[in-house]
Amino acid sequence: MTNQKEVLIRLQSVSDQLKKLNLQKEYRFNDVEKTKKQIQQKKDELAKEKNDHKSFQMKIDNKDVDLKVIEDQINKFNIKLNQIKTNKEYSAIKEEIRLKEGDKSVLEDEILELMNDLEMEQDKLDRLKDEIKKEEDKLSYLIKTVESDIKGFDEETKEIEKRRKGLLETLDKDSRHHFERLIKNKDGKAVVNVIMDACQSCDVTVTPQTMSMLLGNDLVFCLSCGRILYLDKAEYAYQK
Numbered sequence: 732m733t734n735q736k737e738v739l740i741r742l743q744s745v746s747d748q749l750k751k752l753n754l755q756k757e758y759r760f761n762d763v764e765k766t767k768k769q770i771q772q773k774k775d776e777l778a779k780e781k782n783d784h785k786s787f788q789m790k791i792d793n794k795d796v797d798l799k800v801i802e803d804q805i806n807k808f809n810i811k812l813n814q815i816k817t818n819k820e821y822s823a824i825k826e827e828i829r830l831k832e833g834d835k836s837v838l839e840d841e842i843l844e845l846m847n848d849l850e851m852e853q854d855k856l857d858r859l860k861d862e863i864k865k866e867e868d869k870l871s872y873l874i875k876t877v878e879s880d881i882k883g884f885d886e887e888t889k890e891i892e893k894r895r896k897g898l899l900e901t902l903d904k905d906s907r908h909h910f911e912r913l914i915k916n917k918d919g920k921a922v923v924n925v926i927m928d929a930c931q932s933c934d935v936t937v938t939p940q941t942m943s944m945l946l947g948n949d950l951v952f953c954l955s956c957g958r959i960l961y962l963d964k965a966e967y968a969y970q971k
Contacts, residue, residue: 743922784852
């Protein structure tokens with residue numbers, strides 16, 4: 732007759748392997764999603780830098796227009812300067828030219844500063860574009876790697892599922908019912924060892940009566956967490 736407890740222990744081991752494989756798949760998918768998120772953040776940053784770049788360019792264009800207006804005014808004053816007949820008018824026009832030249836100088840300094848800012852923004856844009864390109868290349872390689880890993884995980888999962896199915900078929904009706912119920916309701920942990928007289932799931936000390944029952948072949952459940960308990964007899968003998 733099949734030792735139900737031994738089968739349950741093996742089934743728990745197989746279930747642990749399946750859970751581990753599923754977690755590995757999840758981690759690999761998360762690696763891809765994390766990289767995609769990082770790329771999107773850089774693209775959002777790039778869009779902001781493009782707007783800043785556009786804003787600087789618009790400011791420069793507007794100030795260029797203002798500068799052109801001032802230069803036209805200075806030219807008109809210079810033309811007018813050759814037409815005046817009195818020293819008073821001459822002095823007044825020269826003062827207007829001086830003031831406009833001052834305004835022109837201020838505008839030129841502002842334009843130069845904006846052009847420096849624009850150049851820095853362009854450097855940021857170029858850097859971000861380069862970073863995004865590199866990240867997208869890494870993502871492409873990562874996706875291929877993950878797809879290969881997932882294929883391997885799926886093949887391994889199929890093999891383990893076959894072993895699990897075969898083991899389940901050797902269980903009696905009650906043992907199978909308890910195992911499947913606990914696997915579903917106890918976060919995938921239905922069968923646990925007892926070490927140093929304590930359940931390794933909830934860490935609650937088992938009673939002497941329970942320890943005695945564990946030496947037999949009947950199913951024994953933890954009075955605290957409800958999981959199926961087993962005792963490694965060799966380990967138990969060593970502890971004693």
